[in-house]
Amino acid sequence: MIDEEKFLVRTLNSIKIPTRKIMDILSFLRQGPLPYTKQHVTNVRESMRRENDSNDMMQLLDYFRGRQAEDSRYFYKFKVHPKDPSKVLCIYWADGYSRKVYNLYGDSLSFDTTYKTNKYNLPFAPFVGVSGHGQNCLFACAIIQD
Numbered sequence: 001m002i003d004e005e006k007f008l009v010r011t012l013n014s015i016k017i018p019t020r021k022i023m024d025i026l027s028f029l030r031q032g033p034l035p036y037t038k039q040h041v042t043n044v045r046e047s048m049r050r051e052n053d054s055n056d057m058m059q060l061l062d063y064f065r066g067r068q069a070e071d072s073r074y075f076y077k078f079k080v081h082p083k084d085p086s087k088v089l090c091i092y093w094a095d096g097y098s099r100k101v102y103n104l105y106g107d108s109l110s111f112d113t114t115y116k117t118n119k120y121n122l123p124f125a126p127f128v129g130v131s132g133h134g135q136n137c138l139f140a141c142a143i144i145q146d
Helices: 004-015 021-028 038-054 056-070 096-105
Strands: 074-080 089-095 126-131 136-143
Touching: 004 021, 004 038, 021 038, 056 074, 056 089, 089 096, 096 126, 096 136
Parallel strands: none
Antiparallel strands: 074 089, 089 136, 126 136
16 A cells, blocks of 8 residues: 555545445545455554554643643643553643633533543533523533543
8 A cells, every 4th residue: 555545544534434435435546456455454544543542642732732822821731640640530621711701600510420422431521601691601621530
């Protein structure tokens, strides 16, 4: 598989195109049979998944740093395991606008941790309130261990 095809597989993988459709697209672009099998494409996709899994916290940290560079009131905090600093236990973040809204309408706060659909099976905890106009407003978010 040439580098351009690997890049295309990475792009198609990121938008959740099934392997069989990726094979069809690659075959169409080569205008004929492929010199590799469906299993080879599956293996390439799996290695990309493992690569992403191993650096997902670094990607998140880069994202938070970028947001903080754009918004001086952006706040984030990680809690790591005391014996294994590479293991993140909790993440908390709030942007400048949400912090401003909290200062205005933070008298009442809803904290719900029943939503668990992330791949780590950790509860997602939005901090939500109600504005003076009766609208929901997001104050902050967290992903927590317990």
